[in-house]
Amino acid sequence: MARERKVPVAETAESMAQKQREISVSEFFLKNRHLLGFDSPRKALLTAVKEAVDNSLDACEEAGILPEIGVDITQLAEDRFKVSVTDNGPGIVKAQIPRIFAKLLYGSKFHRLRMSRGQQGIGISAAGMYGQLTTGASTRILSKVKGSKMAHHMEVQIDTRANKPAILTEEETDWLPVFLPVNEEGKPGRPIEYKHGTGVEIVMEAAYVRGKLSVDEYIKQCAIVNPHLQLHYRLALKGKAEGGKGKGEGAEAESTSAASAVTYARAVNRLPEPPTEIKPHPHGVELGLLMQMLKGTAARTLRSALTTDFSRVGDRSALEICERAGLNPKANPTRIAHQESEALYKAIQETKLMRPPTDCLSPIGEAQILAGLKKEIAADFYTAVTREPEVYRGNPFQVEVGLAYAKPGENQELGAEEPVRVLRFANRVPLLYQGGACGMTEAVTDVNWKTYGLAQPKGGLPVGPMVILLHMASVWVPFTSESKEAIAHYPEILKEFTYALQECGRQLSVYLSRRRRQAEVERKRSYIEMYIPHLALGLKEILEFDERKEKQVIQKLGKMLEKTHLDV
C-alpha cells in the first residue's frame, strides 16, 4: 500500500500568508467536539439532556417560576435518538430563539457575576450542532412567552463556517405541550398543560446505556440537589418486536416496544434564594483587566469609577486607594488607564477592603442536602456541612459536603469493600464524567480518612459503604473543559473542600466509634446470654436450686455481668 511520498514544495512567508484564515468558533468546536462532551454516542445523549435541563432550570428560577420539566427520549433507530426537553419557564422571545439555539458563545450569563448553571453560552447550540453533524437534522424549538396568545415554532441549523443561525422553518402556532408523560401501563397519560414555556427537540446519533454515567443517573442526582423541581422522564427504546403505536407519530414510533416513565416529584414548594448580580471585587481584578475597565468606564472621575464599577469600594476606600497611588481622585479614569494604572493596581492590593458580597451565591444548604441524601440513599448516618463563602481570583464561591454512611450490607449499592461513591455537583448540576480529573475528587483522596476510621489505599478514595456529596457554588465555576464535567485544581477551592470534608469526617468518626462500641456491647451481651443459662444449670445441680431459684440466679448473674462488662 506504500506509495511514493510526494515532497511538498517548501513554503515561503508569502505562500504561508495565503493560507492564513479565520477559524469560526463553530468550526473549532465541531472538530473538537470531545471538548463539548460529544466524544461518544453515549455521552452525547447525556450532554444534550443536561444542557437542555440546565437551561430550563435557570430560566424558571430567574423568572421566579417553580420548574416543571419534561424529558422525553425516543430511540428512532439503533444509533439514532430524539431528545426533547420541555419546561414551564417564561418562554423565549422570537428574535432570540435562533441565536440561543444555533450560535455558539451567545447568552445572558457570561457577562454577569451571578451563580447560574449555564455560564458559557455554548451548551444547547453545541447539542444542536452535534445533532446536525451526525444526522443532518435541524433543532426544533417551540416557545410560548408568558402573556402571549400564540407560540412560535422554529427549525434552526447552525452555519458552522460563520457561527450564525440559519432559520429553516418559522411559524406562529398553537402551544402544544410537546411532552406527554406515559402512565404506569406505558400508555400516553394526561398531557401536562404548561401555560407557557419552551420545548426543544434534537435528533442525534446516540446510545443509551444504563448505569452510573447514564441520563437516568443524571436526572436522579438532579432531583437530589433541586428539591423544588418537578421532573417527568420518559424513555422509549426501540425493540425488535413491533409494539403498539406510541405517540402516533408514524412509522418511526411504530416499533417502539419498551417505554418507561418516572416522575420525580417536587419535595419543596419554594424556590431557592435567588442570587443577585455583583460587580467585580477589586482584589480579583488583574492589571490588564483594570486598565480595560478604566478605559471603558462611564464614570467621569477616578473616585466614582472605583465606587460604581467595583463591589466593596465605598467613598472612603476610594479616597484611600487614590492617596496611596498618589493620584487625584478627580482625575479622568481614561487617562489613568494608560499611564498610572500600575500604581493604582498596587494601591488597590494594599488597601484593606471588605470581602465580596455573597448574595450572588445560592448554596443548597445543610438541611436540603441532608433531606436530598435521605430521600435517595438508604443509609444509617448522615451529615452535611456548608462552608462560609470564600474567593478565588476575585470570584466568590462556596462549598458544601454531605455524607451518608450505610451499615455494611444494608445498602446493596454500597459495598463495604468498595471505594466510596462520590457525587459531584457544580451550581446544582450533577457532574458524571471525568471524576479522575476533578478537583473535588482530589480533595476527597487528599483527606486522611484513616483518622476518621475508614480504610484508604495510598493516594486513593476511602473504602466503605458511603456516599460523599460535594457541591461548589460560584459566580464562575472553573471547569477543566467546555463540557463542564470537572473543576480545575485551584488551591483556594481545594482547601475549602478539604475543611468541609474534614468536618464531615469528624462527625463520621464519632458515629463510627459509637457504632463500634455498640457492636462490642452487642457482642458481650450475646456471650453473656449464651453462657449464663449453662452456668445457672450447673449451679442448680450443685446447689440443688428449684426452677424459680434458677431463674433468679440467671437474672442476677446477667445484671451483674452486664454491669461489670458493659459500663463503657
Add this chain to the structure above:
Amino acid sequence: MARERKVPVAETAESMAQKQREISVSEFFLKNRHLLGFDSPRKALLTAVKEAVDNSLDACEEAGILPEIGVDITQLAEDRFKVSVTDNGPGIVKAQIPRIFAKLLYGSKFHRLRMSRGQQGIGISAAGMYGQLTTGASTRILSKVKGSKMAHHMEVQIDTRANKPAILTEEETDWLPVFLPVNEEGKPGRPIEYKHGTGVEIVMEAAYVRGKLSVDEYIKQCAIVNPHLQLHYRLALKGKAEGGKGKGEGAEAESTSAASAVTYARAVNRLPEPPTEIKPHPHGVELGLLMQMLKGTAARTLRSALTTDFSRVGDRSALEICERAGLNPKANPTRIAHQESEALYKAIQETKLMRPPTDCLSPIGEAQILAGLKKEIAADFYTAVTREPEVYRGNPFQVEVGLAYAKPGENQELGAEEPVRVLRFANRVPLLYQGGACGMTEAVTDVNWKTYGLAQPKGGLPVGPMVILLHMASVWVPFTSESKEAIAHYPEILKEFTYALQECGRQLSVYLSRRRRQAEVERKRSYIEMYIPHLALGLKEILEFDERKEKQVIQKLGKMLEKTHLDV
C-alpha cells in the same frame, strides 16, 4: 458582615432578551484562561515558551529550513518575566503579523489535514493576551521575511471584546537578532545572526520553578524528539544582590544576578520527512459534514465531487457508491446534499475503500527515538516501536513507543522502587501537565507489566528504573483541552498504544530474564569463589597437601562446580 439579601426582580422573556449578548472568543478564553494553560504563574511561563517554540518549529519545517531557535527568559521582578523566542524561519509578512499574534482562532493549520504542532490558531495569541491581562504590556514582534532587506517591528494588543488586533507600534527597522546567548562565564556571547526569521517578546506574570514541569524539562524533551533542532536557551533570574549590567537594558536588568545558558546542539542535519496535506477520507466523514461538503463543492457532478473532494475515491469507487445509493453519478451534488444524502452516506459506509494515505504523517521513527533516548537518558536497555498508521474518526494517526531501562541504582533519576517515568509527546511536542487525564498514561497503566517482569500496583504505573516515551503523530490530535496537555481517550488510539507498549514489553522481558540469569550466575560464582578456598584449606590439612597441590585443587573444584551449577 451579613447583609439583607436584595431579592432580585423576577425576569420575563422580554427582560431576559435584553441581556442576551454575543460573547467574543477572546472574552471567553480570558475568563477561562486555565483552559489555555494559563492557570498558574508557573504553568503560564511554560505555556508561553511552548506555544512560541512550536510555531517556530512548524514555520521552519514548512519552509524547509533547519531550525535554530533562541529562547530567552529574563526575570524582571519577583513575579514578572520577559519571554522572548527568536527563530531563523521564513518570517511573517507584515499584514499577517497582527492577526497571528493578537487574534484567537486565526491560522493556517486548522483547515488542512496535515501533521503539525500547532493546529488551533490560539496558542501564541493566548500567550500575548495573558501577558496583556497580567501586566498591561503589548506583544512585540520583529520579523524579517526571507529575501527582503528590512525587518518589521510591531507592538500589538488584542481587543478582547472584538477578538481583533490593535496595532500600537509599526515600523520598518534593521533586523536585530533579539537573542544574544551568553557564554560559559555568563557574559553576552557572540550574537547569532539569522538571515531572516521571527522574534516574539511577551512580558507576563509568571514564576520559574525547576523540575519535571519546568521550561528546562520541556526544552530538554523537545531536543530528544527534534534531533534536527539547534536551540539556545538562556535564563536570567533576578537575585537579591545587585549584579552587573546584563544586556544593558536599563534599571530592570541591573539586578539580574543569576544567568545560565545552554545550547542543545543539532544531532541530525536533515529535516524530518515533510508531511503532505490530504483530503478527508469518506469513512471518517459524518452525515452532516458530508451534506455540508456537497453543498459547498466546486464539482459539477456527484461523481467528480466524490473523486476530487475526498481521498481514496477513484473513478470506480465513485461509480460503485453512486450505484449502491441509487443515484445518478452526473447528478448535481448540491441537490444530493438536501435530499438523498442519507442514502449516499450509507452507500459510502458500505463501499470498501483504501485506507487514508499516510504521508500526511511524519513519525519520529524507531532509530531516532533510540538515539534520542540514548543521548538524554543513561540506561542499560533501550527499545522502540513505531506502529503502522491507523485511523480514528477519519483522521490518520500513528503511535510510537520507546523504552529505556537502567540497572537499578545506576541512574540517580530513576528509582528502582519508583513508578516509571512517562514522557508524552504529540506531534513532536512534549506534554508535561495533566498526565493523569491523558489517554497515553491510561494505555501504560492498562498494560499488565507483571507479564514482562515489572512490579505494578493495581491500576497504577509499573514500578522500576525505567522511562517510557510515547508519541502520537496525527493530522488532528484530539486534546482534552485547548492547552494541549493530554490526549482524549479514543479507543482506536488507546489500542494502538497498547500494542506498541506490549511489543516493547516483550523486548524488555527478554532483557530482564537474561539479566536475571546473569545475576544468578554471578551469585553462584561468588558463592563458589567464597567457599572453595576454605574447602581446599580443609582438604590440605586433612590430606597434607602442599601449596601447589592446594592451588590445583582449588582450580579443579572451581571448574567442576561451575560446570555443574552454571549450565543454565
